[in-house]
Amino acid sequence: MKDTSYPVLVAENITVRYRKGRQHFTALDNVNVRIPHAATVGLVGESGSGKSTLAKAILGLVPITTGRIELLGQDITHLNGRRRRGLGRSIQAVFQDPNTSLNPSFTVGRSLIEPLKAQNMLGDIDVDARVAEVLTAVGMEPDAASRQPRQFSGGQRQRISIARALITNPQVVVCDEAVSALDLSVQAQVLNLLTDLQRERGLSYLFISHDMSVVKHICHEVTVLYRGTIKESGPTQQITTQPADPYTKALLLAAPIADPVVQRQRQRPTSAVPAPSRTSLIS
Amino acid sequence: MTVTSSQRSSAALPNAVPRRQGWLGQAWKRQPLGVIASIFILLIFVLGVLAPVIAPFKAGQQDLLVTLNGPSSAHWLGTDALGRDILSRLLYAAVPSLTYALIALAVFLLIGVPLGIVAGYRGGRIDSVISRVAEIAMSIPAVIILLVVLAVFSSSPIAAMITLGVLGSPGLIRVVRGVTLVVREEAYVTAATVAGVKPVNIMATHLVRRALGPILVQASVFVGSALVIQAALAFLGLLSDGDRPTWGGMIGEASQVISLTSWPLVPAGLIIILTVMAFGLVGDAIRDATSDEASPAGRRWRRRRAKTVTPAANQFDLDTKNHLLQVRNLRVSVDDGVTLVDDATFSVAQGEIVAVVGESGCGKSVTALGTLGLLPPGLHVDGGSVIFDGVDLLSRGAEAYAAVRGGGIGYVAQDALGSLDPTHTVEGHLREVILRHEKLSPAKLKQRTHELLQQVQIADPARVLKLYPHEISGGMAQRINIALALAGRPRLIIADEPTTALDVTVQSEILHLLRELQQSTKLSVLIITHNWGVVADMADRAVVMYAGEVVEMGDVYTVFQAPRFPYTAALLAADPSVSPLGKRLETIPGRVPAPGSRPTGCRFAGRCPFATEACLDGPLPLRVVPPGSVTRCIRAEELASEGVLDR
Ligand SMILES: Nc1ncnc2c1ncn2[C@@H]1O[C@H](COP(=O)(O)OP(=O)(O)OP(=O)(O)O)[C@@H](O)[C@H]1O
Ligand code: SF4
Ligand SMILES: [Mg+2]
Numbered sequence: 001m002k003d004t005s006y007p008v009l010v011a012e013n014i015t016v017r018y019r020k021g022r023q024h025f026t027a028l029d030n031v032n033v034r035i036p037h038a039a040t041v042g043l044v045g046e047s048g049s050g051k052s053t054l055a056k057a058i059l060g061l062v063p064i065t066t067g068r069i070e071l072l073g074q075d076i077t078h079l080n081g082r083r084r085r086g087l088g089r090s091i092q093a094v095f096q097d098p099n100t101s102l103n104p105s106f107t108v109g110r111s112l113i114e115p116l117k118a119q120n121m122l123g124d125i126d127v128d129a130r131v132a133e134v135l136t137a138v139g140m141e142p143d144a145a146s147r148q149p150r151q152f153s154g155g156q157r158q159r160i161s162i163a164r165a166l167i168t169n170p171q172v173v174v175c176d177e178a179v180s181a182l183d184l185s186v187q188a189q190v191l192n193l194l195t196d197l198q199r200e201r202g203l204s205y206l207f208i209s210h211d212m213s214v215v216k217h218i219c220h221e222v223t224v225l226y227r228g229t230i231k232e233s234g235p236t237q238q239i240t241t242q243p244a245d246p247y248t249k250a251l252l253l254a255a256p257i258a259d260p261v262v263q264r265q266r267q268r269p270t271s272a273v274p275a276p277s278r279t280s281l282i283s
Numbered sequence: 284m285t286v287t288s289s290q291r292s293s294a295a296l297p298n299a300v301p302r303r304q305g306w307l308g309q310a311w312k313r314q315p316l317g318v319i320a321s322i323f324i325l326l327i328f329v330l331g332v333l334a335p336v337i338a339p340f341k342a343g344q345q346d347l348l349v350t351l352n353g354p355s356s357a358h359w360l361g362t363d364a365l366g367r368d369i370l371s372r373l374l375y376a377a378v379p380s381l382t383y384a385l386i387a388l389a390v391f392l393l394i395g396v397p398l399g400i401v402a403g404y405r406g407g408r409i410d411s412v413i414s415r416v417a418e419i420a421m422s423i424p425a426v427i428i429l430l431v432v433l434a435v436f437s438s439s440p441i442a443a444m445i446t447l448g449v450l451g452s453p454g455l456i457r458v459v460r461g462v463t464l465v466v467r468e469e470a471y472v473t474a475a476t477v478a479g480v481k482p483v484n485i486m487a488t489h490l491v492r493r494a495l496g497p498i499l500v501q502a503s504v505f506v507g508s509a510l511v512i513q514a515a516l517a518f519l520g521l522l523s524d525g526d527r528p529t530w531g532g533m534i535g536e537a538s539q540v541i542s543l544t545s546w547p548l549v550p551a552g553l554i555i556i557l558t559v560m561a562f563g564l565v566g567d568a569i570r571d572a573t574s575d576e577a578s579p580a581g582r583r584w585r586r587r588r589a590k591t592v593t594p595a596a597n598q599f600d601l602d603t604k605n606h607l608l609q610v611r612n613l614r615v616s617v618d619d620g621v622t623l624v625d626d627a628t629f630s631v632a633q634g635e636i637v638a639v640v641g642e643s644g645c646g647k648s649v650t651a652l653g654t655l656g657l658l659p660p661g662l663h664v665d666g667g668s669v670i671f672d673g674v675d676l677l678s679r680g681a682e683a684y685a686a687v688r689g690g691g692i693g694y695v696a697q698d699a700l701g702s703l704d705p706t707h708t709v710e711g712h713l714r715e716v717i718l719r720h721e722k723l724s725p726a727k728l729k730q731r732t733h734e735l736l737q738q739v740q741i742a743d744p745a746r747v748l749k750l751y752p753h754e755i756s757g758g759m760a761q762r763i764n765i766a767l768a769l770a771g772r773p774r775l776i777i778a779d780e781p782t783t784a785l786d787v788t789v790q791s792e793i794l795h796l797l798r799e800l801q802q803s804t805k806l807s808v809l810i811i812t813h814n815w816g817v818v819a820d821m822a823d824r825a826v827v828m829y830a831g832e833v834v835e836m837g838d839v840y841t842v843f844q845a846p847r848f849p850y851t852a853a854l855l856a857a858d859p860s861v862s863p864l865g866k867r868l869e870t871i872p873g874r875v876p877a878p879g880s881r882p883t884g885c886r887f888a889g890r891c892p893f894a895t896e897a898c899l900d901g902p903l904p905l906r907v908v909p910p911g912s913v914t915r916c917i918r919a920e921e922l923a924s925e926g927v928l929d930r
Contacts, residue, residue, distance in 0.1 A: 260819040
């Protein structure tokens, strides 16, 4: 139902090559992603498959070798300098590690205000009110602004990172393993929070995760990456119930399910068919 | 408009004053020497500034009647060769001496900090140019340059100090660049870039702030050496300062009359030594203070022997007498008193897989390390018993542990690659561990290494044996760790989150491997995890920990279908792999109470939807409830009959 709506972000035929000394290494090979308005697109794959490279390419953190990226109808592929920085109003990001996501020497408030300052929005709005608003939106007390990051748990810091990503009121948020370091109960809070914010604000997410069960839960569409190429993509329901690609199947099967009865039935095929990464054990 | 908004934004920031005071108090408690040293330096400076007011004599005031006197009531520190008052001259000399050192410092910082940050942050071409130039500069002999500069600029101390700053800065560049390389990878720097913060601002706020500790340390060491070099140059007569006294100049003058008396050397030498030492101490204090701020996760596990042990009585009666490992009422505390794990009670039978599950910080690793006798320094076991194969390890002490560790119990740590030594091949690792357990001939040893790798299902042992840790993947590294744990032919393996850092496909292979080892060799496995999927996949029995105690345990099917402790039920409901699609996930309000502030009664009471007054009434024992689970919840039967716990 969501994919009929207009896309906020389109990445077309993205190829990213890194230079390693003399050699070139293709991290992404002709990858396409399209994120509809108010939808969540999941990006799954094992480590080294190129998930974070795609996120960085979209955020302008690594140069794109070929391809085209369009944000809200504007071609942003080769923007840099002041015009690239200006995109901070429309697209923001949340990263994995709650321990390094906030500068330990800054108060929470100072970290939250940083994007506003960078976008010259301090004069346009009531900053205190906005800080309180985003903190409340992520389920925290407004007085958290005056405290230091170390006074908060990992889950709370991750919520503060989300608050920081929301403060400029962006349309797209890139979540790179944003819940992967969190405990189950905290992960549940953050996932619910992302869903609520999407409903209230019409946010779109690029949701990168290695955890199939999380992706299954939160994403409308899924793209499966394997060594820099797309194996399969489509509506979550379809990909998770009728995967066409053997790699997708292996990935789904490898993620254990929290039910001993079901899980032990799934085990047998696992031992019969070796997972594809067996060949890639030695890097 | 701009004014009001900046007022507002500063109002959102905390009032800095009370925090400063707290900080000062804390600094005094943690770094008394650093505080004293800072006060000393400040005092010297203030006295120097006040010299015209407080000095008993003018700096150049001569009295040829009292030359080279020792201390007297008129001249507290005696007089020099021209009969000038040494105390007064020391006071007058303080400001110029320190100012010269500060000029050197300013140059040192102005060159070192920006170039170091730019090199580290920009990388690439800019970095290689800066680093190359710094390297070359460091290899030029500083003394020669100083002498040339002094010759050209007719012994001007300012020129000497500027040169000194320039010559010292490559060292600072290197340090700052190193810190920057690490910090620029931290997520908040990336987040700032994405938010559109200008690179200049990122460098000036985030990076400088984070490098501040190392910068201050370098700065304090540098000021000290600048003072010493200044004194040395003055002593050699290479600095001309006109009539103004400096400490170095005073030493120079004193050295000319050393055949008559050595006294005038003493006050000037002493003040230089004390000031240099004070700067050194301030540097140390800054290093200590910033190093524990910078590494929140810098915990290290090291061996430590168990301390006092008081055996505790069993609280419930399950038939665990014949179990291979029985841990009862294990208590682990920090040496200063906070108890981390209170009542860890569980057992593992021969050939059984038991999973310990719980959220971060609930004491899973501490329990495992306490069981193995491998607690890091600062932690100790202070109660309970650990019985392995009928032997009480805790009361027998270190030798019993040494005999069992590796031989009876193998340990696999979470950080697969981190637990291998990068300078040794896989073969080197295996040999070392095998030889610790049995003396083998070289041929037998080779055979055993191959055998172990085959046991962990590595297809081409001969090739893998030659590899170094950086040449293998995380999954392979974890197989090697398991092979290492198997080297002593243990009967039990304790694996702390063995798959948490691995990809799911690799995780399923490792779990499969452990399961097969257990089936083929009757190995017992205690696996620690926070992933319910892993429990469901592997375990015969599950042990649930919460806030430092075991709150529930039982057969794995029972725990999943009929949990008998509300936390277990809530944690299962939060797992997206089994919650219905499109529905909100269940969450648990609040957070796990920290070790120092756990309630006396049920530790889950603050977050439990079913809590009553009675739940907070004193510690709750573990007890058996139908259908055979062990739980701490006093309302278990009641809640079970209401059906609110079952799934
Ligand atoms: N060396 C130490 N000194 C003081 N406190 C410690 C030390 N090591 C651990 N702790 C504290 O002990 C408690 C239990 O820690 P532990 O590492 O056992 O948790 P865990 O259940 O293994 O968590 P995780 O899932 O994050 O590995 C935590 O509150 C932790 O902060
Ligand atoms: S004892 Fe009380 S507070 Fe604790 S889990 Fe049971 S019902 Fe909840
Ligand atoms: Mg742990």
